[in-house]
Amino acid sequence: MDFALSDEQQMFHDLFRDFAENEVAPCAEQTDRDEAIPTALLQKAAAQGFLGATLPEQYGGAAMDYLSYSLLVETVARHCLSMAAALGIHTMLSSMTILDGGSEAVKAEFLPRLAGGELGTFALTEPEAGSDAGAVQTRAVPEGEYYRLDGVKAWVSNAGQAGAHVVLALTTPGARLRGLSAFVVDAQTPGIFLGQREPTLGLRGLDIRTMYFEGCRVPASHLLGQLDHGWALVQRAFRRVRLSLAAAGLGAAGGALALGLKFAAERKQFGVPIAEKQAIQNYAADCAVEIEALRHLVHHTAWQADQGQDYESSASMAKYLAARVARDTANKMLQVHGGYGFSDEYAISRIYRDVRALRLLGGTDEIQRFAIARVLFEPEGLALQP
Ligand SMILES: Cc1cc2nc3c(=O)[nH]c(=O)nc-3n(C[C@H](O)[C@H](O)[C@H](O)COP(=O)(O)OP(=O)(O)OC[C@H]3O[C@@H](n4cnc5c(N)ncnc54)[C@H](O)[C@@H]3O)c2cc1C
Numbered sequence: 001m002d003f004a005l006s007d008e009q010q011m012f013h014d015l016f017r018d019f020a021e022n023e024v025a026p027c028a029e030q031t032d033r034d035e036a037i038p039t040a041l042l043q044k045a046a047a048q049g050f051l052g053a054t055l056p057e058q059y060g061g062a063a064m065d066y067l068s069y070s071l072l073v074e075t076v077a078r079h080c081l082s083m084a085a086a087l088g089i090h091t092m093l094s095s096m097t098i099l100d101g102g103s104e105a106v107k108a109e110f111l112p113r114l115a116g117g118e119l120g121t122f123a124l125t126e127p128e129a130g131s132d133a134g135a136v137q138t139r140a141v142p143e144g145e146y147y148r149l150d151g152v153k154a155w156v157s158n159a160g161q162a163g164a165h166v167v168l169a170l171t172t173p174g175a176r177l178r179g180l181s182a183f184v185v186d187a188q189t190p191g192i193f194l195g196q197r198e199p200t201l202g203l204r205g206l207d208i209r210t211m212y213f214e215g216c217r218v219p220a221s222h223l224l225g226q227l228d229h230g231w232a233l234v235q236r237a238f239r240r241v242r243l244s245l246a247a248a249g250l251g252a253a254g255g256a257l258a259l260g261l262k263f264a265a266e267r268k269q270f271g272v273p274i275a276e277k278q279a280i281q282n283y284a285a286d287c288a289v290e291i292e293a294l295r296h297l298v299h300h301t302a303w304q305a306d307q308g309q310d311y312e313s314s315a316s317m318a319k320y321l322a323a324r325v326a327r328d329t330a331n332k333m334l335q336v337h338g339g340y341g342f343s344d345e346y347a348i349s350r351i352y353r354d355v356r357a358l359r360l361l362g363g364t365d366e367i368q369r370f371a372i373a374r375v376l377f378e379p380e381g382l383a384l385q386p
Pocket of ligand 1: 122124359
C-alpha cells in the first residue's frame with residue numbers, strides 16, 4: 001500500500017497551492033459579495049489548465065487523474081467553496097458528460113471552449129423534480145434536424161456565466177428515467193431565458209439561476225449518448241461530482257480549521273492565548289481527527305476512480321461524510337472565534353454559510369444514505385427503492 005503522491009501529483013499540488021493562495025484567496029470575499037466568480041479568475045484558472053482539468057489534451061485539457069483533480073478542488077475550497085463548487089459542476093457534471101456522451105464533432109466544438117474559459121452547467125433539477133429525477137417534465141420533441149426544448153430548470157449553477165448547458169429532457173413522456181435524454185446546448189441558442197440569481201444562504205459566488213426553455217431548437221447531433229439513455233450519463237456524472245464535492249468539503253473543513261487555529265493562537269483572554277485552554281484544544285483536535293479520516297476516504301475514492309473500479313458507493317460515503325465534517329468543523333471553529341465569528345468581517349462566517357449547501361447539492365444527505373444502504377442490502381436479496 002503506497003500512500004505517497006507521485007512526483008507528478010506532488011508537482012500539481014504545489015501548482016494548485018500557489019494558485020489558490022495567490023489568486024483564489026484574495027478574491028474570496030469579493031466573490032461572495034458580487035455573487036459571481038470573477039471573470040479574470042476564471043481566465044487565470046483556464047490558463048493554468050484547471051477548467052479542463054480531467055479532459056484529454058486533444059481538447060485543451062490537462063489530462064489529470066482523479067486524485068490530482070481532487071487535490072485541485074480541495075486546495076481551491078480551502079479558500080473559496082463557491083469557486084470549488086463552480087469548478088466541480090463545470091468539470092465533473094458538464095464537460096465530462098460531454099466527453100462521455102458527445103460525438104467527435106460535438107466534443108471538438110464544445111470541450112476546447114469549456115477548457116478555455118467558458119463555464120458549463122448541468123440542468124437536471126426542476127421545480128417538481130428534485131431528488132426524484134424521474135419527475136422531469138422538460139420536453140425535447142424532434143423537429144426535422146432539431147429537437148425543440150420546452151420546460152423549466154431550477155437551481156442551475158454557473159447558469160449566468162455559462163457558454164454551454166448540459167440539459168436533461170424527456171424524450172419519451174411517461175417513461176420517467178427510461179425516457180430521459182441529455183443534450184448539450186450552446187448558451188447563445190435562441191429560446192433560453194435566465195431568471196435572476198437566486199438569493200441564497202451561502203455559496204453566493206455560485207451563479208445559480210432558474211432557466212426557461214421556450215421553443216429552444218437544438219441540433220439533433222447535440223444529443224449526448226443514446227436517445228432515452230440520459231439517466232446512465234447522469235449516474236456517472238453524479239458519481240464524479242460526489243467525489244468532487246467530497247474533496248471540496250475536505251478543503252473547506254481544512255480552511256476552517258486553519259482559521260480557527262490562527263485565531264486561537266492570537267486571541268488572548270484571561271492573560272493567555274485561548275489556544276492554551278483545553279476546551280479550545282479539544283475542538284481543534286476533534287476537527288483534525290475528522291479531517292484526516294475524511295482525507296483518506298476521499299483519496300481512496302479518487303484512487304478507485306483512477307483504477308477504473310466501481311466507486312459509486314465510496315463517492316456517496318465520501319460526499320456524505322465531507323458534508324458532516326465540513327459542517328462540524330465550521331461550527332466549532334466559529335465557536336472558537338467567539339462573537340467575531342458571527343461577524344461578516346471574519347471569513348469563518350462565510351465558510352459556515354457555504355458548507356451548509358454540501359448537504360443538499362449533488363444529492364442530499366438522505367439520498368446519499370439511501371445509495372449506501374441500497375448496496376449494503378443487495379446481498380440480502382433486496383432491491384431498495386428511494
Ligand atoms: C447550492 C445548490 C446548487 C445546485 N446546483 C444544481 C445544478 O447545478 N443542477 C441541478 O440540476 N441541480 C442543482 N441543485 C439542486 C439539487 O440537486 C437539489 O436541491 C437536490 O437534488 C434536492 O432536490 P430538492 O431541493 O427538490 O429537494 P427534495 O427532493 O424535494 O427533498 C426535500 C427533502 O426530502 C428528502 N427526500 C426526498 N426524497 C427522499 C427519499 N426518497 N428518501 C428520503 N428522503 C427524501 C430530501 O433529502 C430533502 O431532505 C443545486 C442545489 C443547491 C442547494
